[in-house]
Amino acid sequence: MYYLKNKTLCLQALLPALAMLIFYIRDNSVATTENLVITTAACLLFIAVPLASRKFIKNIDGYILPLICFLCSMSLIMMLRLKMSLFHAQFRWIVIGMILMFLTIYFSEKLLRLLDYPYILGLCSIIVIGSVIIFGTEIGGGLNWIVIGPFQMQPAEFSKLLILGFLASYLQENQNMLNLPNRHWGFLYLPPLRFFAPLVVIWGIALLIFVYQRNLGFALLFFGMAMMMTYAVTSNKSYIFLAVVFFIIASFFSYMVFAHVRVRVIIWLNPWADPMGQAYQIVQSLFALGYGGLFGTGFFQGSPEIIPIVHTDFIFSAIGEEFGLIGVLAVIMTYLLIFFRSIKIAFSCTNEKYKLLSFGIAGTMLLQSFIILAGDTKLIPLTGITLPFISYGGSSMLSEFMAMGLLLAISAKENYRARQ
Amino acid sequence: MRDNDINRNMLRIVRVFIVMFVVLIGNLSYIQVIKGDSYTNNPLNPRIANKENSTLRGDILDRNNKKIAYSQKEENKVKRVYPYSMLFANSAGYVGKNIGSAGVEQTENSSLSGVNMLLHQLGPLEQLFAAEKGNTVKLTLDENIQKAAWDAMGNKRGAVVILNTKTGAVLAMVSRPAFDPNGVEENWQALRTDPQSPLLNRAAQGLYPPGSAIKPMIADAALEQGVINTTEKINCGPYYDLGNGQKIYEADKAVYGNINLEEGIIHSSNVMFAGLAVQMGDKGLENAFKRFGFYDELKTDFTQQNAHLSDFAKLSRGETAQVGIGQADLLISPLRMAMLASAFGNQGKMMKPYMVDEILSPGGTTLQKNSPAVFKEVTTQDRANTINSYMENEVLKGTGRNAAVKGITIAGKTGTAENSFGADHAWFIGTAQVKDEKISFAIILENSGFGGAEAAPVIKYVINTMLRED
Incomplete structure (x- = not known):
């Protein structure tokens, strides 16, 4: 057999x-x-x-x-x-x-050790995604590419791993804080803003850059990744609710502002x-x-x-x-x-x-x-x-x-x- | 146990994923299985057209295997070639990328294109059965006869239909003016708007008043209904008085005196046939047209137009008399008139006309063969023979003299049809035994005058050409 x-x-x-x-x-x-x-x-x-x-x-x-x-x-x-x-x-x-x-x-031992530094991973991912704005070339209607000599590369693809690393390590390190909501915002139970601010900031910037680059697929993917990971750690439906509200507002905003959307x-x-x-x-x-x-x-x-x-x-x-x-x-x-x-x-x-x-x-x-x-x-x-x-x-x-x-x-x- | 919490949360997310993929697969199945056919046949989907283009279209042959249409590759582009140019334009038709198709190219498209959507259902197995070239369509048309009829018409507008009397096979179907199917796509706008309507197949789809060419049928009906017998004589000429000042005259206001039915046909007496029609009445005439199949749908392998018949219940006495000489508002196609003539030459049996003889595989194997079929038995053998002998005599010593060919038995009936578009249409219909083939024919030349003078010589030319063959 x-x-x-x-x-x-x-x-x-x-x-x-x-x-x-x-x-x-x-x-x-x-x-x-x-x-x-x-x-x-x-x-x-x-x-x-x-x-x-x-x-x-x-x-x-x-x-x-x-x-x-x-x-x-x-x-x-x-x-x-x-x-x-x-x-x-x-x-x-x-x-x-x-x-x-x-x-x-x-080299996995060394690479996995990077998970101890969530903010470095988060910052790197922003830099990688943002690099396209400075060095990028527009190919096929999207500003997603960096051309180095004969090679073209799409930094967003590699930023996926960095963002995943950031989410995994940040969420794991802060799960206690995130899991103990002590604020009532109407029917939402959320921790103080400062605990989940870095998450929102890094994730929000990434999302904005993708929309700006007309890379809607990645915007959607990153949104889904963050939701998935946050829920896995916290199972707090308030996050999901906020994310969905944010998604609707962002979609509506993109729809009104960006012709390509x-x-x-x-x-x-x-x-x-x-x-x-x-x-x-x-x-x-x-x-x-x-x-x-x-x-x-x-x-x-x-x-x-x-x-x-x-x-x-x-x-x-x-x-x-x-x-x-x-x-x-x-x-x-x-x-x-x-x-x-x-x-x-x-x-x-x-x-x-x-x-x-x-x-x-x-x-x-x-x-x-x-x-x-x-x-x-x-x-x-x-x-x-x-x-x-x-x-x-x-x-x-x-x-x-x-x-x-x-x-x-x-x-x-x-x-x-x-x-x- | 926070560890288990994460596992529990992950499991919930996995469930969400499963639901998402169930929806995805459901939608995909809907697209590929339920909506499949409708997407495949959507006119915006170029795939079937591509497939037809990648398969070389089959040939169209005449009955002697002369190529009427074939496809060939020229610098990666496939071109449809019609070597006889205008000759078969309205019978074999054309096919164009943006203009659709007509004629045999249209009616036999599924055979010619070699694309069979039933095989497509088999998936990859389709490749085992798919042909590289479409099937060959062998017609009953004969290029020699077609060419002779075309030439004989000169530059006149009109049509010639020649059938095999015994089988109904269409030997020639000419319509003029025609067009060159090789350039139909380029000249499409001009052809479409041409006031002479070259795209119309006058032979099968053009409708004309039959005029005196209808008289053999009226004679048959009169005999059948007993309003006259073969010996009775009627005083004919110079006109038939309808009362209230309306009169139907003989041609050239001739006076024939006391004549029988046979002489009535030979001289094409309007007075006699107007009188017979009035005697038979509306019901009698309607029954005659019914008996001769004009009310029956003719379903065959080419496009044809059914006759337009008078509303017999509403005819005035004058209009009834006009029906007897093929006027009133009767409109009949040359094809139907040739079928009418064939019935008298075939012991009363009207054969169903057909144009496709065989469908052959590219290798030459017969896939399908048409067999002759009786369309309708329209009259008795005796009456058919009687009327036919009258028509033979019309050619020997009557209005059809111009068709006579020495040593050939020809039965004919001329017609000169008044119409609202100018000079009279010239008609000649009949049958002839040419060597071992009995043909039936109908000729119409639009606005060109007397049938005997204009249309009858056309068949003489055709018969002479057929005799010269081999």
Whole structure:
């Protein structure tokens, strides 16, 4: 049984090879040395990384990495199908991401020690997010990028980890204060303002910067992260109430002040008013999903390239068109499985900072997938954000792998402690 | 135990996540399964069009396998080519990206495009069955006959329909003026607004007063209802008095004296047929049109227009007489007139006309073959033969002389139809045995005068061309 399980977890590694074979049958010219080397390397990588991690890192969770490798191979074959140059680049990012993940695991002791300095983490995250305002370049209608030589990076992706670290350590250190409300503000029970002011300030600044940068996806994500973490520590519904009130006011304010927010909402409310103009993307996304149906059209048999920027925000619709409902359910289930494995790690932690951090990492990944998936399917207004491990993009891939590195390091640590 | 508090809180958040994802998956299933078809068929969704474009459209062939329409790739762009230009414009039709399609291109689109949305339901398995090229549609039209009819019409407006009498297969369907389907997309605005309406398929959709060409049917009805027999003679000419000062004249105010029904057909006597119509009355005429299938819906593989018939219950005596000579407000398409002629040449059996002979796979396997069907038995064998012999004599020694071809049996009936748009329309309908094929035909030339002088020579030219073949 154990043997079979191990083999099953390696099956995802066959995906790139199969995809290349299908491509080759359609077009012989794809069989260049470079493409074949990358495909072979990808297959080997997706077998070797889960096996090696289990062999060399004691007590590491055995399911998370194979599941991540499945998402990465989905990403690779979709890039292969959409654009050959993206296939090469994405493979490079996956390799760098995995190296970074192992480095994170290796240096996890030192990195986790940073959790003792919540204000440094908070300040760093503000600086990282704010750096875009000073050094940033506008790409694709959002001021989210810093260009250094040939590289473009999206600092917001990396600030996710810093903010998570800040939230975990600040909330854990101040939970007694936050949990003992001694002020009645109407029906709300809140501690004195000074106890939760730093939280509100750092979080509020981050949110404002994102809205200013037109990075609505991250604004939504950061809002959700903070709510999630605060509730986990305090379970005080007053915070939730305040946050929701704040969210409504902020949304209304953004709607009135920022034209780009207004446009998003109008498109979401009635995409059929301007299906060939502003709502083109979301309408084509729905068409792609509907055309795919239950079974999908088959790999290479759909027309996902009709959707603009399909390789980042709408990669999910491309999967839905070619692999159908069955395919996208597999992807969604994978995210849920990773989430549940991560939550299991969080539950087993005795160190509350680690507990909160691993819970934050897992919840953030799932929340981020939800925001973009719900946007692609018109459940909520569309906000541009990447689908973890699948969308094309270096910053996103690297930061996700680093987060997973921390999570795996915590799992190894806690399992080790538990077995002592 | 604060530790447990955090775990409890985390568990609550996990529940929220589960609810969120249940909603997400529910919505996704709704989009992909329930709304799938409606999104797929939405006109703004370019996917079906893309698919049709990536599949090479099938060929349209005439009955001798000459290509009437085919698609070819030119510098990554697929072009639809109509080698005969205007000749088949209104029968085979056209297909354009932004203007839709018409003719066989429209009615047989699902065969030609090779896109089958039923297969799409199979998901990736569709690829096992999908064709790289659409199916071939083989028509019953014959390029030689079509060309002959086109040439014979000259530059006149009008239509020619030629059917196989025994099967109903359409051998030629010409409508003029026509247009070049190769350039229809570029010239769309001009074609659409052209007062000559070149886009209208006059042969199957143009409605005209039948004039004297309706007389064989009136004669059949008169015999059936016993208002005349084959030997009875009627004094004809120069006019039929309707009372109150209204008169129906013979053509050229001729005087034929005492003539029988056969001579009435041969000379196309208006006086005789006005009288017969009045004798049969409104009910009798209505029954005749019913018996000849003019009230029946004709469902076939090309687009056609049903006849516009008089409201027989409300006709005045004068209008009843006018129905007898094919006027009043009767409007009938050339196709229906050719079918009428075919009934007399086919022992009273009117065959259902059809234009698609076979659907073939790109490899040449027959996927579907049309078989002839009787549309309606409209009269008895005896009466059909009697009327047909009258029509043969009309061509031998009557108004249809101009159609006569030596050694060929031709039965015909001329018509000269008054209309509100100018000079009379010239009609000629009938049947002819040409070698081993019996054809039925209807010719109309708009506003060009006498049927015998203008329309009859068209079929003579066509028959002569058919005889010269092989």
